[in-house]
Amino acid sequence: MHLLIRLVVCTFVVQWSSCWNNDWDGPLRINCPSYMFVATVRSEHSNTHEDRRFLLTCRNVAPGLHPNKGSWCKHSGNVNNYDQTVNYQCEGNGYISGMESVHNNGHEDRIWGYRCCWMRGISMDGCYSTGWTNEWDGVQNYRVRDGYAMVGVHSVHDNTREDRRFEYRICKITYVA
Secondary structure: OHHHHHHHHHHHOOOHHHHOOOOOOOOEEEEOOOOEEEEEEEEEEEOOOOEEEEEEEEEEOOOOOOHHHOEEEEEEEEOOOOOOOEEEEOOOOOEEEEEEEEEEOOOOEEEEEEEEEEEOOEEEEEEEEOOOOOOOOOOEEEEOOOOEEEEEEEEEEEOOOOEEEEEEEEEEEEEOO
């Protein structure tokens, strides 16, 4: 409940600075409720800290279905090493319901892990990749379009720029009997 209240409050705050999910060089961990997915990813890079801070928000994966219809989740553990590529996708009809990362000042990078959830009565179809959602050292402001969910992440790190670029795997949410 605390996460949902914070997300609502941050939506109405003019200055984003007080709403970030992590501080520079600090850990990031957000888990949406099991019936929700990560729907927006906003991040900005600091050349001083050589890090990104993030603001993630959640959206109901199936507004027409009752949340107690049956959902379950699993954490991936770390999916990359520092300075390495991230290639992660939830299995089957899973969707990304959480993200976590830890920053290392020596590598000036983050290791990443994801939380996938599944819900009875939905499948993921018509998937596509977004292409890069940020430029090196630039702002990222990505929102999953309505009727779709985030199911995967691809990210590369550049040691010269000490930054990451992100693209996402997005699928259409289909209701099944």
